[in-house]
Amino acid sequence: MFNQFLLEAQNISLIRGERLLFKHLNFCVSNGEIWQLKGANGKGKTSLLRCICGILEPDTGAIQFNGHNTLSFSSDLHQNSLYLGHQIGIKSKMTVFENLMLYLGLRGLPNQTEAKQVHSAIGAVGLSGFEHEFACHLSQGQQRRIAIARLLLEPASLWLLDEPFVALDIGAKAWLVELIEQHVEKGGGVIFTSHEEIRFDQKVKEITLD
Amino acid sequence: MFILLLKRELTLSFRKKADFLNPVFFFLVVCTLFPLGISPESSFLRQIAPGVIWVTSLLAILLSLDSLYREDFEDGSLLQLMLSGASATSIVFAKATANWLVTGLPLILLSPLMAMMLNLEPDAYWILMISLVLGTPTMCFIAAIGMAITVGLKKGGLLLTLLVLPLYIPILLYATMAIQAYSMGMSANGQLALLAAALLLTLALAPWAAGAALKVSMSD
Numbered sequence: 481m482f483n484q485f486l487l488e489a490q491n492i493s494l495i496r497g498e499r500l501l502f503k504h505l506n507f508c509v510s511n512g513e514i515w516q517l518k519g520a521n522g523k524g525k526t527s528l529l530r531c532i533c534g535i536l537e538p539d540t541g542a543i544q545f546n547g548h549n550t551l552s553f554s555s556d557l558h559q560n561s562l563y564l565g566h567q568i569g570i571k572s573k574m575t576v577f578e579n580l581m582l583y584l585g586l587r588g589l590p591n592q593t594e595a596k597q598v599h600s601a602i603g604a605v606g607l608s609g610f611e612h613e614f615a616c617h618l619s620q621g622q623q624r625r626i627a628i629a630r631l632l633l634e635p636a637s638l639w640l641l642d643e644p645f646v647a648l649d650i651g652a653k654a655w656l657v658e659l660i661e662q663h664v665e666k667g668g669g670v671i672f673t674s675h676e677e678i679r680f681d682q683k684v685k686e687i688t689l690d
Numbered sequence: 691m692f693i694l695l696l697k698r699e700l701t702l703s704f705r706k707k708a709d710f711l712n713p714v715f716f717f718l719v720v721c722t723l724f725p726l727g728i729s730p731e732s733s734f735l736r737q738i739a740p741g742v743i744w745v746t747s748l749l750a751i752l753l754s755l756d757s758l759y760r761e762d763f764e765d766g767s768l769l770q771l772m773l774s775g776a777s778a779t780s781i782v783f784a785k786a787t788a789n790w791l792v793t794g795l796p797l798i799l800l801s802p803l804m805a806m807m808l809n810l811e812p813d814a815y816w817i818l819m820i821s822l823v824l825g826t827p828t829m830c831f832i833a834a835i836g837m838a839i840t841v842g843l844k845k846g847g848l849l850l851t852l853l854v855l856p857l858y859i860p861i862l863l864y865a866t867m868a869i870q871a872y873s874m875g876m877s878a879n880g881q882l883a884l885l886a887a888a889l890l891l892t893l894a895l896a897p898w899a900a901g902a903a904l905k906v907s908m909s910d
Contacts, residue, residue, distance in 0.1 A: 530909075533773060535769065535772070535773075535908055535909055536909050537909060558773060558774065558775040559775070561773075563769070563770075563773055565766050565769060566766070567764065567765050567766025567769070568765075568766055569765060569766035569767040569768075569769060569770035570765070570766075570767075571698075571702060571765070571767060572765070573702055573705040573706060574701065574702070574705075578701075582694070582698055583770070583774070585694045586691070586694065586770075586771065586774035586775070586776055587774055587775065588691075588775065
């Protein structure tokens with residue numbers, strides 16, 4: 481279903497302030513794979529995800545997405561990857577529907593299908609009936625669900641999820657695990673961080689930062 | 691993309707009424723305090739009116755700047771905007787334009803009222819308004835660079851003021867000189883032309899400079 485993608489990190493090291501977060505890291509992510517970044521707090525999991533997004537520049541090495549350096553902010557990376565960070569990027573003074581419509585608009589997706597898509601994504605994350613509520617009136621877990629609904633809005637091949645299970649109840653966690661598995665079955669790839677033990681039916685590859 | 695970003699900024703600004711109304715109230719209150727605090731004598735007020743209105747506008751714009759990128763930076767929206775494919779330049783352009791529309795434009799519309807209160811000659815109202823039309827967007831776009839540099843800093847407000855205020859001085863000088871020259875029966879075209887040149891230069895360069903600064907701030 482997805483275009484062929486390959487994320488390749490070669491010899492990447494990152495120093496923040498005076499601390500070496502990781503050194504000479506090499507990995508290669510292909511379609512249909514789940515990768516988990518492991519490590520204690522402050523070991524650089526979020527920084528590594530930000531390097532993959534092209535927001536942070538590694539001190540050595542390079543990360544390539546489909547053969548393009550991620551630092552070039554190429555449209556290929558933007559169109560084919562989704563990043564869900566610690567700060568979920570939901571505007572509290574916009575409704576659930578407006579937040580998702582804005583997101584779709586910024587990604588440049590066709591107008592006609594937008595509203596339908598957004599309503600179905602809101603339903604899928606269990607927020608039906610909250611479409612026109614301001615995000616600030618929702619709980620932290622519900623706000624997190626709005627962010628997760630973005631994953632349903634467009635067929636990006638690579639998902640970069642930073643602590644996606646935080647603030648979710650047990651049912652929502654199970655649903656997200658299923659969503660990730662479905663995405664990978666369709667040929668997508670996922671890199672996520674989590675301090676929780678998450679069980680997937682398929683093999684999860686690991687990068688441990690220590 | 692620019693229209694979508696501008697719409698987003700305006701929607702959010704009008705929903706956070708305090709952010710939108712604070713600079714306007716500040717402008718009205720401070721302009722009113724001058725005659726009370728210094729002297730209500732009309733010829734004296736006429737002399738200081740251009741400076742009072744301009745300095746107060748400048749401070750009101752400074753007051754509005756914290757909301758330019760800070761909230762988006764803290765809640766992760768700025769990162770999402772950058773990753774959405776929107777260029778940093780268009781993000782800056784939309785934010786600075788929205789900032790001018792919700793802060794600068796109301797000041798321009800209220801300025802004749804303040805000018806009347808400060809006894810400025812009615813003939814000079816137009817020059818005051820033209821100088822504000824040319825000067826306030828320049829200040830908003832200059833501020834966009836300063837905010838982009840300091841957005842990642844925890845207490846960047848003071849640094850922002852130090853970065854931005856010196857760049858406002860020429861605008862303030864030319865604007866007040868234009869109004870004073872016109873009040874004395876001289877032409878204000880030269881000063882207004884310089885303000886227009888500063889605006890065009892800022893519009894041409896500031897979004898790119900601020901966009902680059904924003905990328906650096908995001909990576910820190």
